[in-house]
Amino acid sequence: MEQQIAILKEYFKIAVKNLRTRKLRSWLTILGIVIGVFLIMSLLSLSQGLKETVLKQLRAVGTNIVMIMPGNISDIVTNLTGGMELTESDLNIIRKTKGVEAVLPNVFKAILVKSQDKTKTMILYGIDLRDSLNIYQDDMGMRVADGRWPVPGKREIIVGSLVSSDVFPGLKVGDKATIKGRQFEVVGILQSMGNKQDDMMAGIDMGFYRDITGDREGAPQAIAKIAMGYSVDQVAKNIKKNLEENAKRRIGRESGNVYSVLTSEALGSIVGGIMGIIQAIVFVFGGIAVLVGGIGIMNTMYTSVRERTKEIGILKAVGAKNSTIVMIFLIESSIIGLVGGIGGMIPGLGLSKLIQAYGQVHPVLYIEASITPGIILFGLIFSLGVGCLSGFFPARSAAQLKPVDALRYE
Amino acid sequence: MILFVANPVIKLDNVWKVYRLGKIDLPVLRGVSLDIARGSFVVILGPSGSGKSTMLHMVGCLDLPTRGKVLLENQDISAMSEDQLAQVRGRKIGFIFQQFNLLSNLTALENVMVPMIFQGSPEQERIGRASSLLNSLGLKDRLHHTPMELSGGEQQRVAIARALSNDPEIVVADEPTGNLDSATGEKIMEILMNLHKEEKKTIIVVTHDPQIARYSNQVVHIKDGQLALNHYSEEKILWSSK
Numbered sequence: 001m002e003q004q005i006a007i008l009k010e011y012f013k014i015a016v017k018n019l020r021t022r023k024l025r026s027w028l029t030i031l032g033i034v035i036g037v038f039l040i041m042s043l044l045s046l047s048q049g050l051k052e053t054v055l056k057q058l059r060a061v062g063t064n065i066v067m068i069m070p071g072n073i074s075d076i077v078t079n080l081t082g083g084m085e086l087t088e089s090d091l092n093i094i095r096k097t098k099g100v101e102a103v104l105p106n107v108f109k110a111i112l113v114k115s116q117d118k119t120k121t122m123i124l125y126g127i128d129l130r131d132s133l134n135i136y137q138d139d140m141g142m143r144v145a146d147g148r149w150p151v152p153g154k155r156e157i158i159v160g161s162l163v164s165s166d167v168f169p170g171l172k173v174g175d176k177a178t179i180k181g182r183q184f185e186v187v188g189i190l191q192s193m194g195n196k197q198d199d200m201m202a203g204i205d206m207g208f209y210r211d212i213t214g215d216r217e218g219a220p221q222a223i224a225k226i227a228m229g230y231s232v233d234q235v236a237k238n239i240k241k242n243l244e245e246n247a248k249r250r251i252g253r254e255s256g257n258v259y260s261v262l263t264s265e266a267l268g269s270i271v272g273g274i275m276g277i278i279q280a281i282v283f284v285f286g287g288i289a290v291l292v293g294g295i296g297i298m299n300t301m302y303t304s305v306r307e308r309t310k311e312i313g314i315l316k317a318v319g320a321k322n323s324t325i326v327m328i329f330l331i332e333s334s335i336i337g338l339v340g341g342i343g344g345m346i347p348g349l350g351l352s353k354l355i356q357a358y359g360q361v362h363p364v365l366y367i368e369a370s371i372t373p374g375i376i377l378f379g380l381i382f383s384l385g386v387g388c389l390s391g392f393f394p395a396r397s398a399a400q401l402k403p404v405d406a407l408r409y410e
Numbered sequence: 411m412i413l414f415v416a417n418p419v420i421k422l423d424n425v426w427k428v429y430r431l432g433k434i435d436l437p438v439l440r441g442v443s444l445d446i447a448r449g450s451f452v453v454i455l456g457p458s459g460s461g462k463s464t465m466l467h468m469v470g471c472l473d474l475p476t477r478g479k480v481l482l483e484n485q486d487i488s489a490m491s492e493d494q495l496a497q498v499r500g501r502k503i504g505f506i507f508q509q510f511n512l513l514s515n516l517t518a519l520e521n522v523m524v525p526m527i528f529q530g531s532p533e534q535e536r537i538g539r540a541s542s543l544l545n546s547l548g549l550k551d552r553l554h555h556t557p558m559e560l561s562g563g564e565q566q567r568v569a570i571a572r573a574l575s576n577d578p579e580i581v582v583a584d585e586p587t588g589n590l591d592s593a594t595g596e597k598i599m600e601i602l603m604n605l606h607k608e609e610k611k612t613i614i615v616v617t618h619d620p621q622i623a624r625y626s627n628q629v630v631h632i633k634d635g636q637l638a639l640n641h642y643s644e645e646k647i648l649w650s651s652k
Contacts, residue, residue, distance in 0.1 A: 003530050010527045014516075021515040314511045317472060318525040318572065319500020321493045403499075404473040407511070 011324070015331040018304075025300055026336065032296035033340025033383060034347075040286025041348030041379050046355060047282050048370035051275035057194040058268045060141030064228075066236045067106075067262045068094060068243070069221040088217040090259075093246050097239045099230035104132050105219030107209060113202060115168045115177040115186075122167060123201045124179070126209030127158075135225050147173035147188035152205050158188040160199040167200055177202070180212050236261040290382070293340065294390040297333050301394035305329070312398050313406025322399040329395030330388060337387015338380065345379045418445035419483060419580065419612050420469055426477035427464050427635075438464045440635040441478070446628075448579070451606040451613045453623045456632035463584055465632065466616045470503050470582045471495050500528050504573025508585035510565040512557040518544060518568045519553040525575045543571040547601065563594035570601055580612045581605060587622065599625050 019026040070084040086094075086105070095103045107126040112119050127136060130152040136142045150156030157177055164171040175186045184204065192199050210216050226235045243259040262270070305312070312325055352369035359367050427439040438461045446452055446469070456462040467473040468480045471487050480487045482498065490498065499505075512521045522540035531539075544553055547567040557565050566586060573581055583602065587595030603625050605611045615622060623629045631639035 003532075006532065007527060007530055010533075014524075017515050310511070311513060314513065315524070316496065317470070317499060317505045317511075319496055319528040319576070321496040321528070323493075324496075324528060402473070404467050407472070407507075 008327075011328050011331055015328055015335060018308075018328075019332055019335060022304065025303075029293075029296050029300040029336050030340040030343060032293035033290065033337055033386065034293075034344040036286065036290030036293040037341050037344025037379060037383050038348040038351075039289045039344075040283065040382075041345045041375070042351045043282040043286055044279070044378075045349055045352040045369045045371055045375055046367060047275065047279045048372075048375065049352070049356070049368040051272070051279070052370055053194060053368050054271050054275065055268060057141075058264060058271060060194070061264045061267075062139035062225075063264055064226045064232055065135075065139050065264055066224050066226060066232065066239070067221060067264075067267065068224060068239060069260050069262075070258075072258050072260060085218045085220050086222055089246070090243055091219065091222055093242050094222060094224055094239055097224075097235065097242050099227055099235035100239070101225045101227040102132050102135055104128055104135060104223045104225075105206075106221040106223055107206075107213075107215060107219045108201070109213045109215065111179060111213070113177055113179050115171060115175060118168065120167050122163070123197065124209065124213070125201050125203040126206045126213075127203045128206045130206075135223075139225055140223070141193060143191045144188045145191040147186075150187050150203075150205055153207065154205075155182065155184045155208070156187040156204075157184040158190060158203045159186060160190050160201045161192040162196065162199040163202065164189055179204075182208075182212065184208075232263050232265075236263050290386055294337075294386045297336050297387060297390040298394060300336070301329060301333050301391050302397070304332075305394050305398040308398075309401060309406050309409040312401050313403050313409065316401075316403040317407060325399040326395045329398050330391050333391020333395070334384055334387040337383045337385070337390075340387070341380055341383020344383070345376065348379075349375075417448070418481075419448040420444075420446040420614075421481040421484075422465070422468070422478070423481065424478040425465075425468060425475045425480060427461070427468070427473070428476045438635050439468075439475070442632070442635070442637055443478075444630060444637065444640065446612065446614065449606075449610045449612055450628050451603070451626045452615070452628045452630060453626040454614065454616045454630045454632060455618070455620060455623055456616075456638075457618055460632045461635040462616045462618075462632045466582055466584050466614065469580075469614055470505060471498050496528075500525055501576055502578050502580055504576070504578040504581045506566070506569050506573050506581065506583035506586045508588040510557065510562070510569045510589070512565055512568055512572070514557050517554045517556055518549060518560065518564075518571075521557070521568055522571045522575050525572060529576055540571065540575060543574055544568065547571055561594075562590050563597060566590060566594075566598050567601070570598070574605070578611070580614065583613070583615045585617055586615060587617070587619065 068086065070086055070090075091103055091105060094100060105126070105128070108123050110121055111124045113122045113124070114120075127133075127150075129150060133149060144158070145161060147158070150158055157179075159167075159171070168175075168177075171186060173186055173189065177184050177186055190199075204212075224235075224239065226232050240259050240261040243261075247259075315325060315328075349369065349371050353371070356367060356369040422442050422444040425439055425442045426437060429436045429438060442461075442465060454462045454465060464473065468475055468487075471480075471482065471490075474480075474488050482502070487495065487498070505511075512518075513524065516524070519537070519540050522543060523536040526536045526539065541553060544550065544567075547570060549564060549567055549571070552560060552564055552568075557568070560568065566589075581602070586598055586602070590598065599622060602613050602615065606613045613626075615626070629639070629641055630637060
């Protein structure tokens with residue numbers, strides 16, 4: 001065993017020497033792998049980070065919360081843009097379903113807000129401060145960073161964490177904001193909720209929201225809190241059943257109206273699934289880049305076998321077995337793979353860290369670079385594997401050379 | 411035309427080598443039989459294209475006969491696996507080539523150590539043996555030079571050191587002086603002569619230069635793939651085939 005390691009060490013030295021003799025070509029081949037691994041590592045780290053960020057946000061929402069929206073979840077874009085809404089009677093049905101503790105209509109609208117002599121478009125949320133403030137706080141993960149929540153019935157407004165930096169720079173508690181000619185006082189700034197859209201919103205009491213927007217009833221979506229002691233899944237099913245039966249009764253026949261009731265767990269798995277697809281796509285594209293690099297290794301190694309035919313003959317004449325030749329060539333291609341892997345990983349992970357840092361300064365997107373030992377290990381093993389695999393066939397063809405033919409080769 | 415030697419180290423028994431070029435069979439060796447005694451110095455003489463190098467390749471286990479048998483210490487090399495052949499080449503046979511065939515990216519010392527790596531010798535032993543071999547061949551100051559930095563004679567001496575690194579019984583040399591001027595060539599032949607005399611190695615040299623024959627104690631003439639003449643230096647009368 002010890003002797004084997006000592007011999008491997010010698011082969012390693014020979015391989016390194018061979019690579020050094022063809023310095024330029026070795027580096028160019030390594031560069032091919034560097035680019036591929038750079039792509040795959042940066043994209044993988046970012047998409048993994050994105051997945052973790054989104055899932056973390058979802059986890060901030062309590063498990064006893066379900067989200068209700070009209071239409072099928074697979075047509076989510078159509079539903080949101082197609083103006084499908086839950087009616088007031090839908091909301092009442094949800095309220096009456098056994099096991100539902102409270103229902104929050106999830107209402108929001110883009111609206112012009114004036115403050116500091118500037119007018120900006122913001123997403124305005126209606127918040128049911130009177131009945132459900134505790135649900136926003138405890139189950140939806142909304143927490144005040146500065147100031148306090150608005151008092152129901154008072155012209156007060158609370159804003160997301162990014163409003164004071166991005167929308168109205170310098171905005172602080174006590175400032176005034178005008179919406180549709182009515183003046184409100186900013187009384188609170190929320191902690192970050194982890195995504196840009198939520199952190200740039202403004203929230204006012206439901207009553208004012210209804211007045212200002214003219215949306216007197218209904219909601220595009222609703223959130224229901226399930227009471228303690230009830231099965232969230234069961235209640236979610238009952239809500240869906242009740243809503244669909246009501247729709248059928250109202251129209252008098254099979255309406256085809258469907259509702260989606262999503263538990264936070266289901267939401268998590270949907271988001272997880274989407275993120276999984278994104279990662280798979282990222283992996284496929286990065287993989288193609290690495291594959292091209294691998295073909296580069298193969299090409300270089302085949303050329304090398306041709307050039308070194310005579311050398312292979314000499315090695316065989318002085319006692320090298322076929323396995324020895326395979327080993328030397330495999331070590332060479334593995335070194336190319338591994339060096340390329342390390343060379344691609346460092347800038348790749350560096351770039352994703354940079355994007356993360358940029359995201360913190362200029363919050364275009366909240367993205368965290370995920371740099372785990374797992375990702376690093378994956379990158380190393382992956383690039384080593386690519387090196388080994390692409391070196392295998394050239395190495396075999398080198399080993400299969402007949403010593404006499406190889407020696408005669410000029 | 412078989413000459414029997416008691417317990418030959420190498421025995422060629424009706425050896426044929428036929429190369430197939432397209433649809434034409436080209437016989438390079440046509441039924442060669444030859445015994446080589448342990449410790450002898452054999453020169454195989456013949457013009458180019460006579461098949462002498464092919465014969466040397468078989469003797470050196472680099473190639474296998476198409477027909478007939480090559481026995482190395484009574485073992486049929488055709489029956490050996492590729493790994494066994496590699497083992498035999500590494501341990502029992504040392505090669506010296508016309509083109510020196512050193513590995514150009516390794517130093518003289520490293521070149522000499524390569525065959526020992528394949529036999530699993532520990533590093534200290536390799537360095538010790540390789541440098542003492544090079545020293546004894548007068549290359550003391552050339553250990554860390556690459557082949558490019560050495561003269562032809564020096565390169566061939568490194569090649570001889572490499573051939574001796576695993577202390578083989580047999581040294582085969584294919585036109586060892588072919589790329590050297592006559593004075594240098596003579597020195598190389600003297601080294602081989604010493605190996606034969608002092609270390610009792612079996613030396614087999616292939617050449618087209620009849621001058622070389624004077625070093626040997628057995629001369630084999632080969633022509634058109636067949637033995638034409640095989641005689642011993644101590645014999646006054648030459649042994650002829652036809």
